[in-house]
Amino acid sequence: MSLALRLENLSKSFAVGKRLFGAPKGHVHAVHPVTLDVPEGETLGIVGESGCGKSTLARMLVGLLAPSGGHIEIEGQPLDNADPAQFGKRIQYVFQDPISSLNPRKTIRQIMEAPLKRLHGMARAARDKRISEIFAQVNLREEFLERYPHEFSGGQAQRIGIARALAAEARILILDEPVSALDVSVQAQVLNLLADLKARLGLTYLFISHDLAVVEAVSDRVAVLYFGSVVEVGRAEDVFSAPRHPYTKLLADSAPVVGRALSPPESRETELPDPLNPPKGCAFRARCPNAGPRCAEEVPQLEGETGQVACFHPLR
Amino acid sequence: MSTLALLARNRLALAGLIVMGLVVLLALVTPLLPLPDPDVTDTGNRFLPPFSEGALLGTDHLGRDQLSRLLWGTRLSLAVGFAAATIAAVLGAAVGIIAGYYGGRVDNLIMRGVDMLMAFPYILLALAIVAALGPGLLNALIAVAAVNIPFFARNIRGITVGIANREFIDAARLAGMNDARIILSEVLPNVIPVIVIAMSTTVGWMILETAGLSFLGLGSQPPQADLGSMLGEARAALITSPHTSVVPGAMILIIVMAINLLGDGVRDALDPRLRSGALTRPMAATLVRREDPAPEPQGDDVLSLCDLQTQFHVKHRVYRAVGGVSLGVKPGECLGIIGESGSGKSVTALSVMGLVASPPGVITGGAVHYKGEDLVGAPYGRLRDLRGREVAYIFQDPLATLHPLYKVGDQLVEAIRVHHALSDSEARARALGLLRDVRIPNAESRLDSFPHELSGGMRQRVGIAMALANDPEVIIADEPTTALDVTVQAQILSLLDTLRREKGLAIVFITHDFGVVAQLCDRVAVMYAGRIVEEGPTRALLEAPAHPYTRRLIACVPELGEGKRRLHAIPGLPPAVNDLPSGCAFAPRCDKAQPACRQGEIALDAYGPRRLRCLYPETELEGTA
Numbered sequence: 044m045s046l047a048l049r050l051e052n053l054s055k056s057f058a059v060g061k062r063l064f065g066a067p068k069g070h071v072h073a074v075h076p077v078t079l080d081v082p083e084g085e086t087l088g089i090v091g092e093s094g095c096g097k098s099t100l101a102r103m104l105v106g107l108l109a110p111s112g113g114h115i116e117i118e119g120q121p122l123d124n125a126d127p128a129q130f131g132k133r134i135q136y137v138f139q140d141p142i143s144s145l146n147p148r149k150t151i152r153q154i155m156e157a158p159l160k161r162l163h164g165m166a167r168a169a170r171d172k173r174i175s176e177i178f179a180q181v182n183l184r185e186e187f188l189e190r191y192p193h194e195f196s197g198g199q200a201q202r203i204g205i206a207r208a209l210a211a212e213a214r215i216l217i218l219d220e221p222v223s224a225l226d227v228s229v230q231a232q233v234l235n236l237l238a239d240l241k242a243r244l245g246l247t248y249l250f251i252s253h254d255l256a257v258v259e260a261v262s263d264r265v266a267v268l269y270f271g272s273v274v275e276v277g278r279a280e281d282v283f284s285a286p287r288h289p290y291t292k293l294l295a296d297s298a299p300v301v302g303r304a305l306s307p308p309e310s311r312e313t314e315l316p317d318p319l320n321p322p323k324g325c326a327f328r329a330r331c332p333n334a335g336p337r338c339a340e341e342v343p344q345l346e347g348e349t350g351q352v353a354c355f356h357p358l359r
Numbered sequence: 360m361s362t363l364a365l366l367a368r369n370r371l372a373l374a375g376l377i378v379m380g381l382v383v384l385l386a387l388v389t390p391l392l393p394l395p396d397p398d399v400t401d402t403g404n405r406f407l408p409p410f411s412e413g414a415l416l417g418t419d420h421l422g423r424d425q426l427s428r429l430l431w432g433t434r435l436s437l438a439v440g441f442a443a444a445t446i447a448a449v450l451g452a453a454v455g456i457i458a459g460y461y462g463g464r465v466d467n468l469i470m471r472g473v474d475m476l477m478a479f480p481y482i483l484l485a486l487a488i489v490a491a492l493g494p495g496l497l498n499a500l501i502a503v504a505a506v507n508i509p510f511f512a513r514n515i516r517g518i519t520v521g522i523a524n525r526e527f528i529d530a531a532r533l534a535g536m537n538d539a540r541i542i543l544s545e546v547l548p549n550v551i552p553v554i555v556i557a558m559s560t561t562v563g564w565m566i567l568e569t570a571g572l573s574f575l576g577l578g579s580q581p582p583q584a585d586l587g588s589m590l591g592e593a594r595a596a597l598i599t600s601p602h603t604s605v606v607p608g609a610m611i612l613i614i615v616m617a618i619n620l621l622g623d624g625v626r627d628a629l630d631p632r633l634r635s636g637a638l639t640r641p642m643a644a645t646l647v648r649r650e651d652p653a654p655e656p657q658g659d660d661v662l663s664l665c666d667l668q669t670q671f672h673v674k675h676r677v678y679r680a681v682g683g684v685s686l687g688v689k690p691g692e693c694l695g696i697i698g699e700s701g702s703g704k705s706v707t708a709l710s711v712m713g714l715v716a717s718p719p720g721v722i723t724g725g726a727v728h729y730k731g732e733d734l735v736g737a738p739y740g741r742l743r744d745l746r747g748r749e750v751a752y753i754f755q756d757p758l759a760t761l762h763p764l765y766k767v768g769d770q771l772v773e774a775i776r777v778h779h780a781l782s783d784s785e786a787r788a789r790a791l792g793l794l795r796d797v798r799i800p801n802a803e804s805r806l807d808s809f810p811h812e813l814s815g816g817m818r819q820r821v822g823i824a825m826a827l828a829n830d831p832e833v834i835i836a837d838e839p840t841t842a843l844d845v846t847v848q849a850q851i852l853s854l855l856d857t858l859r860r861e862k863g864l865a866i867v868f869i870t871h872d873f874g875v876v877a878q879l880c881d882r883v884a885v886m887y888a889g890r891i892v893e894e895g896p897t898r899a900l901l902e903a904p905a906h907p908y909t910r911r912l913i914a915c916v917p918e919l920g921e922g923k924r925r926l927h928a929i930p931g932l933p934p935a936v937n938d939l940p941s942g943c944a945f946a947p948r949c950d951k952a953q954p955a956c957r958q959g960e961i962a963l964d965a966y967g968p969r970r971l972r973c974l975y976p977e978t979e980l981e982g983t984a
Contacts, residue, residue: 256916297849299852306853
């Protein structure tokens with residue numbers, strides 16, 4: 044099985060308190076070195092809470108942010124230059140907010156034509172034909188093409204966003220919270236559409252979400268992010284039902300489930316560590332019930348065969 | 360509403376437009392009019408008064424015809440003013456867009472340069488430019504344009520920074536567009552309204568500045584007339600022949616007034632915040648226009664809604680956001696209202712205390728009884744007395760509901776002192792107690808924090824503390840955990856649950872999440888298109904949903920622990936509430952719908968503890984219909 048996407052020690056830090064001359068005051072490490080492989084045709088789910096670096100990671104993968112370190116390999120070829128047009132044909136992005144990802148002053152046709160014209164240099168007739176094809180694939184009516192983005196509901200706008208990503212003919216899609224702005228009944232429609240497209244076109248997905256149940260329902264494998272690091276990777280059916288990292292367990296226990304009694308899974312302060320002044324050792328240790336002396340000294344690395352976990356005291 | 364219609368609605372702007380249109384028309388047709396040459400001197404007929412023969416507005420100190428000079432001068436002044444405004448707008452916008460789009464070092468360099476330009480007094484800079492280039496109308500134009508570039512650059516840069524970070528710019532980049540193309544096709548169309556607004560409010564000012572330079576003899580050179588130089592030359596005869604200065608002076612006044620009135624109108628018509636009505640202040644309480652008499656209170660509920668109807672009247676359209684909702688909640692009980700966006704759940708909640716913005720909101724029927732007292736139509740003073748003290752709200756986004764410039768302690772103190780005559784220190788002690796009640800660690804030091812210094816979960820705790828500030832009987836929580844992370848959500852939910860058991864609060868909890876409802880609520884009502892379709896004890900309803908909508912809504916929510924699978928989506932979209940189908944609103948999306956479902960009103964019938972609005976329920980409910 045060939046790899047669609049390979050990240051090697053990919054990291055990103057932002058300078059804080061920039062000065063006109065001299066070094067900045069400090070660096071925030073939004074993403075600590077991450078190494079991940081995504082085989083072709085897989086859906087890798089990425090879960091984490093706000094501020095864990097999942098959107099930063101996604102934006103690096105499509106070239107919207109230049110990484111501070113590490114490599115990205117797409118379909119076996121390294122990509123280090125940050126030219127989005129180079130990325131565009133091989134990897135595409137579906138945005139969280141469907142309405143604000145469409146230019147309010149352009150018609151849907153103008154929006155759809157941009158990738159066909161710029162990335163593939165298609166002529167007018169070929170473009171029209173291709174747009175019809177794509178619109179049929181995502182169940183949109185062609186009369187929508189002459190309208191403006193504000194005339195659409197969230198679900199329709201997200202379909203348009205997906206259609207635009209398909210137009211680039213990339214085989215890898217980064218889906219950054221694609222359904223979190225949608226109502227539940229529409230959310231299911233969009234998730235099913237994504238599943239159909241994947242099966243029909245042989246796509247590879249990186250599905251980012253904060254909703255554990257959604258991630259579990261669509262992913263083959265799941266990576267759990269905490270404070271910029273991957274703390275656990277495993278098969279979707281195992282990660283939440285039998286978590287190995289204490290943070291994964293905390294997440295799974297916090298999700299509201301019908302039929303489970305209400306009890307706070309943790310009573311302690313739940314704030315993330317200060318990113319400007321990160322703690323030594325494991326970032327989760329202040330909230331961790333199993334933390335030992337070693338956790339305060341060393342940063343645990345991802346280890347394991349089928350499922351990997353970055354913890355000195357895994358739960359199983 | 361179209362821009363022109365909005366403009367025409369503003370009477371002053373319309374007057375400005377008409378006057379300005381006349382002036383521009385006159386200036387355009389000046390060469391065609393039978394006027395004497397404006398530059399021919401006739402010293403024998405100096406200072407002729409107005410309405411003299413052959414000189415309608417008299418003559419100046421060299422005997423030149425005033426009317427002719429006025430019209431030619433107006434023509435010149437307008438041309439120079441518009442040219443200067445256009446040059447300043449184009450250059451300033453270009454500078455601003457480049458600085459705002461690229462950001463970082465480019466932005467820093469450009470904007471510091473602009474700051475340097477702004478460090479000089481306005482007129483001094485213009486004088487210095489003209490002094491360096493030499494006097495002359497063209498140089499005055501350059502000077503006026505140059506001193507106005509910073510105004511445009513700063514304005515446009517601010518807007519561009521906001522646009523450059525929007526997602527559609529990222530999308531355009533991924534579609535293969537380069538920077539130049541993104542600026543031209545994505546950024547520019549979105550800043551043009553701002554450029555037009557800025558131009559319309561500065562053209563008048565630029566005409567005035569050019570006139571000022573000409574007045575000082577630095578602009579148009581004799582014998583060429585513009586309004587400023589006419590005024591300058593007439594200065595010597597101000598006392599003996601005032602008409603020579605009054606004529607150009609009045610014209611400057613008319614032009615600048617008209618342009619400024621028009622410019623304000625254009626700004627009001629184009630500004631998106633004004634268009635959306637965000638700056639029209641809503642009334643203090645929702646408008647009530649009940650046609651039928653208010654229903655009588657029934658039962659022992661602390662808060663009960665009876666056939667409540669709230670509508671939005673936007674022009675000729677009527678949106679039935681809440682189409683007859685009846686609900687009740689007892690002390691210590693938690694009632695969940697679940698529904699998708701647009702189902703009317705938030706409007707129902709806001710209607711209770713008359714908090715729906717009016718215009719466009721109107722309560723058109725039904726009643727809200729709080730301990731037997733009808734709140735719909737209660738005088739504003741009474742509503743205000745009850746708001747926060749008896750019925751309090753918790754909203755979704757605590758960052759938007761807390762004032763960013765006040766410390767959270769001061770905001771809590773204010774909330775307490777609205778209803779209780781307490782000294783500042785007493786109120787502060789009580790605020791501290793409230794923060795402890797909602798389990799905020801280090802409550803003393805948190806009193807002096809600003810909202811932005813707290814995390815989302817802590818801010819929502821402050822929001823809950825504020826709702827609890829006056830020991831209300833009922834709390835209405837509108838999606839209070841939707842913006843929070845799951846681990847934080849779990850804590851907030853358990854806090855609400857503890858508080859309600861400790862204090863015997865009645866909670867109305869609005870959400871779209873079945874998991875949350877199942878954990879917190881005793882009873883749940885499902886709303887669709889402004890009406891309740893099903894209501895009952897949470898457990899019974901979730902285990903055996905009777906309405907097809909409830910069943911399918913539950914089915915399409917993925918639940919943790921069920922693995923990878925296909926979801927059962929509901930096809931179609933909820934109906935727009937200004938165009939509801941007759942009969943059951945869900946019928947067009949329902950796989951069990953029969954012709955009978957599409958005809959006539961379907962009642963919300965009671966079956967024991969449950970209520971249902973469906974002709975062909977999923978499960979037969981026991982009890983009498």
